[in-house]
Amino acid sequence: MSESQLRQDLVRYARSMYQRGYSSGGAGNISLKLPDGNVLATPTNSSFGDLDPDTLSKVTMTGELLAGEKASKEILMHLAIYRQRPQCGGIVHLHSPWLTALSCLPGLDNENALPPITPYQVMRVGKLPVVRYLPPGSPVIAEEVEKLAAEHNSKLLANHGPIISGKDIREAVFNAEELEETARLYFMLKPFGMNSQEEKRMPEIVVYAVEGRSAEQKKTLMVKITEAVVESFGVERDRVVVSIVETKASEKSRGGVLYCERGK
Numbered sequence: 348m349s350e351s352q353l354r355q356d357l358v359r360y361a362r363s364m365y366q367r368g369y370s371s372g373g374a375g376n377i378s379l380k381l382p383d384g385n386v387l388a389t390p391t392n393s394s395f396g397d398l399d400p401d402t403l404s405k406v407t408m409t410g411e412l413l414a415g416e417k418a419s420k421e422i423l424m425h426l427a428i429y430r431q432r433p434q435c436g437g438i439v440h441l442h443s444p445w446l447t448a449l450s451c452l453p454g455l456d457n458e459n460a461l462p463p464i465t466p467y468q469v470m471r472v473g474k475l476p477v478v479r480y481l482p483p484g485s486p487v488i489a490e491e492v493e494k495l496a497a498e499h500n501s502k503l504l505a506n507h508g509p510i511i512s513g514k515d516i517r518e519a520v521f522n523a524e525e526l527e528e529t530a531r532l533y534f535m536l537k538p539f540g541m542n543s544q545e546e547k548r549m550p551e552i553v554v555y556a557v558e559g560r561s562a563e564q565k566k567t568l569m570v571k572i573t574e575a576v577v578e579s580f581g582v583e584r585d586r587v588v589v590s591i592v593e594t595k596a597s598e599k600s601r602g603g604v605l606y607c608e609r610g611k
């Protein structure tokens with residue numbers, strides 16, 4: 348894709364996010380990797396709603412301004428991520444309402460601020476580690492983000508907002524949207540509790556059997572299966588589900604012969 352098309356793309360995605368409330372005023376910044384190896388970024392104090400493709404900041408990988416207006420004060424944080432994630436072609440930092448609210452909550456799990464709620468979140472976002480609070484634009488934020496970037500696609504800056512990348516600008520925007528929607532779901536569900544994907548991944552064993560075993564026999568089987576799963580998979584006993592599904596001998600067959608007729 349040409350530089351001119353990429354400039355248009357950045358402006359279009361930024362406007363779309365602005366119109367849907369992902370960014371307000373001069374909050375947030377976006378960047379993308381250009382085919383010549385340099386980086387195109389939103390200028391500092393610009394609004395996602397009215398960017399001009401011709402005045403976007405073009406900087407080298409060391410942050411030197413090549414063209415356009417002065418780059419975002421967070422440009423070092425973007426460059427740190429590009430360094431650590433060579434596969435990454437686009438980055439979005441937002442002050443979107445749900446994620447910013449999340450970033451201000453006390454007692455966050457610093458290794459992962461959001462439980463795995465939906466499979467799409469797990470697929471697009473992965474874990475969301477928290478970066479301790481530092482003033483916006485601080486070069487130390489860039490250093491802290493850089494430590495996490497190789498392993499994590501998304502990061503949550505405490506009392507500030509998310510930063511997330513993708514293989515290109517389109518994917519970075521999609522990932523940012525998924526993350527914001529997940530935070531919204533999190534706050535919606537929090538009062539009720541939620542089944543996390545971790546729990547769903549726990550093993551469930553289903554035993555199909557012909558009717559006729561006593562309750563005691565079935566209980567013994569379930570206990571033994573649970574023990575085997577705990578031992579083999581190393582999971583907590585409480586998370587192993589075993590179900591016995593019984594069928595009448597007149598409703599089950601093998602080789603076309605009903606169980607109730609076998610042995611006659």
Ligand SMILES: O=C(O)[C@@H](O)C(=O)COP(=O)(O)O
Nearest residue numbers: 374375376391392419420483
């Ligand atoms: O919180 C901040 O000031 C920055 O993180 C931000 O979102 C906007 O900064 P600029 O990109 O320099 O406008």
